[in-house]
Amino acid sequence: MTYKVLLIDDEPSALEGMLLWIDWRELGFEICGTCGNGQEGLRLIGELDPDLVITDVNMPLLNGLEMIGAWQQAGGREIKFVILSGYSEFEYAQTAIRYGINHYLLKPVFPEEATEELREIYQELEQEERGRRFKQMAASEETAAAIKGLLYEQPTEPADPEFLASLPADVCCWNVCLIQTAPQQYAEVRGKAAALIAVAPAMYLVDLEAGCCAIVFGSFAAGHESEAITGVADSLRQECPGQTLFIAAGTSVPALTGITNSYRTAKETLQHFFYRTSSAGLLMYHEIKNTPFSRQYDHIRMADELIGFINTLDLPGFRSAVDSAAHSFQEKLVAPEAVKKFVIHLIYRIRELTHHVTENGKRPELLNEFQLPEVHHYRLTLTGLMGYLLTSGEAGIELLLEDRGRRSHDIVRDINQYIQEHYRESLTIQKLAEIFYLHPVYLGQLLIKKNGIGFKELLHNLRIEEAARLLHEQKTKLSEVAEQVGYANYGQFLKQFEKKMKMSPNEYRNLKT
Template identity: 60%
Template sequence: MKYKVLLIDDEPSALEGMQLWIDWEELGFELCGTCGNGREGLRLMKQLQPDLVITDVNMPLMNGLEMIEAWQQQDAVRPKFVILSGYSEFEYARTAISYGISHYLLKPVFPEEAAEELREIHQELEQEESRRTIHEIASEEEVAVLIRALLYGKKAEPVLQELLDGLPGFQGIGAWNLCLIQTAPELYAELRGRAAALLTAYLAMVMMDLEAGMLGIVYGIPADSRDGSAIEGGLKSLRQEYSSGQIYMAIGAPETSLPDIAESYRSAKEALLHFFYHPEHAGVMVYREIEGNPFSYHYDHIRLMDALLDSVNLLDADSYRKALEEAEHSFRAQHVAPEVVKKFVIHLMYRISELAAGAEDSGVEQGAAVFGIPEIQQAMLPLNALLSHLLSCGEMAIDLLIREQNQKSHGIVQEINEYIGAHFQESLSIQKLAEVFFLHPVYLGQLLIKKNGMTFNEQLHHLRIQEAAVLLRGSKLKLSEIAERVGYVNYGQFLKRFEKEMHMGPNEYRHAKF
């Protein structure tokens, strides 16, 4: 690390010699200024804030020791001092020691002697910087713990303000705010480090790890600034760096008092939720921009749930996709709260996974795990991603159930046909048949069409008319008796069906010669 040096001497030749003959850069220093008296030295120390001041003792207007005494009385940040004196001015050196100054150089200054002294001073500065950094890190960590407690509703500890007063950059703060950053777990560590690097120049800032891998940045807004635009600019730069990754950033509402920062946390979390409907948002979501757009907690969840589950039960993938599109439209139109939508989706996925897990030989032993429900519960997903998971879940379940039904259908159709053949004279319906064979009526109807080449009703009427033809040729029963015996309650329907099937009326058929 390079440290800044201010040279003070009323002899121009002495200043020039120190500038030219000492290799400041090699020794770890850089010259930041020069002047010729103590009064000007005080002004430059305030302006330049050097780490080291090398000053002559005997100067006009204000000598070096008077300047050091005046500076120390201001209780300002103290740089290290080196005094320049000749052999005849040893009493000055003794006075300097009483001011806590342990380094001096004899005039004329020899580069080798100066280099040895400056190396020692550089080592001391490094040690002090290390101790200061360790102290600041420890203080920052303690501050982070105390502020995190404030976010979760605990009262402010008295020591908090004392710690803040001891950290650089936390003076003159007029308001406080908080930024939340949510990203994928695999990006979190990298993003946290990058955020610290980008915002390092903004001193009034505390970073902390919050729940579910969320990064929190509490920052102070100087009293002479209207907003936090300085740090917000750095946050936007960070967002742009990760424009292709899953990263959401939201800023809450500022509070004038740090103990009230929990309210900024609440508003930042609310702003973060708005990415649910706008994942393509490329910037930082700011609470003041979404404050007038609250979420709704009321929607017709029963209708949406029934429509989606019915589609799965009917093994109708097209209907399922349409029901899902309607659900998405409803969520967006009513601006339903993300946590409500997520609960709806997860509940529905559990219901669907139970249906799929019930299929024999489906391979779905742990439905929730197969459909990725545990991961969805932990992740912060926008609406389109959430519904994409639900779509995959439904389509996978329908595919599993169709395969199961196809496997069962190979042997069951013969049983169904035999049952129909034995009971066609009765009041038989597709609904009753579905109850007997524990199949969904729609699926049963589709299965019979696929295997028999005709609908259930066509099959039923065909069997009845064929039996009626046998009775007409082999008995003397009345037509109405035959109609009733083969299963027709309505005699007119019997006549229509017979003519359609046999292309002649029943009486004509009875007397026809074949």
């Protein structure tokens, strides 16, 4: 099946790049439209009815997040959104969590990363489509749809009196138990859960998002609400050994029509598995209700520290920083989605640092350490998530170390040659570092070690030597000489000339004549 895509970005070059560099048809998509701001995007979403909208964050008239919020508030049909954001806009990606957005691409967009993300989104769309067809075919889905509507507090129509009348009359309260697993394990887990509750008088299975289902269950005795579901949870774990299972129940309500409150608290409870383990058993809302999550942590400092260890190839320091970050998250009980976005952001930054190595096919087996399929699809514990970060950082440092070893033999010769050819330009140590894929601090130390002088001194020497030649051979104005050898500021040229030649440019010219 082919899905329609709407692209929204106020940068024409970004739109053109996505149109040209990504093989949409091969991935199962077709572009139905493009535009440059959120206001126009909101109109096109209504007109074109896309399945997927990829939007930039910062745009005129209406930014990407405002556009998404307006669409959701208007009650439009459910659409998959992917946001585009740069490193400096990472907080926008965190904000997007509140809108239910689970996918984003880092700018600038690289075709390989976009293709990976789009393949995942296509699989999600396909799975959702199969789910929709399955529900249409199954007669029992009428009941599931009615209950699902009550869960979301958005029933497609008023609760059917016959359906409510068919419920056991002696149920004293209702609750929701959420079961979440990896998408590839979902069909098996769901089938076993359905079999376990097939003969239960007050248990109903409802499919939710990818990898997650709900058992809506009734209790026949006040004060014993957990007993009804504990047996199912224990049996399900026994029948699915070794599989990732997160099982959480909400707070009980007296009537099925109020089940949305149980669903909300069950989702909140499920989040707390992040700081536990997948084998922790059934988790009840009353166990976590007094431990809310926090979003207060210094993500910028933490990210800079971790990336700093990658840049300096300090593996022990990186490992220690990962452990420290994990302890900080645990201590502050930082919201799982915030930690998840933080880790994904860091792994993409590590991929950026090693892009020049991996694109040349060096150590292809290490590329697997940068893949994030499970992070995007199902709930991880803090230990598992930080494990992805640790292995990505270790692979990145290993790649960079190997690359440095390969390049070190002739690197200074190449750098010196480049400086000699480009000293008339606006040349900085940072620019050289980007060109030769070296950390600026390391590059500066390497030049001093090999040349005996630092980068700036070498640059000034070349410029002043050339200026002296021009002053000797030509009658060009001093300001023009300064500009020709690379100085945008005449005062800086004068200072450097006098420092090296022990006289002014004019005195030097007169001396030669």
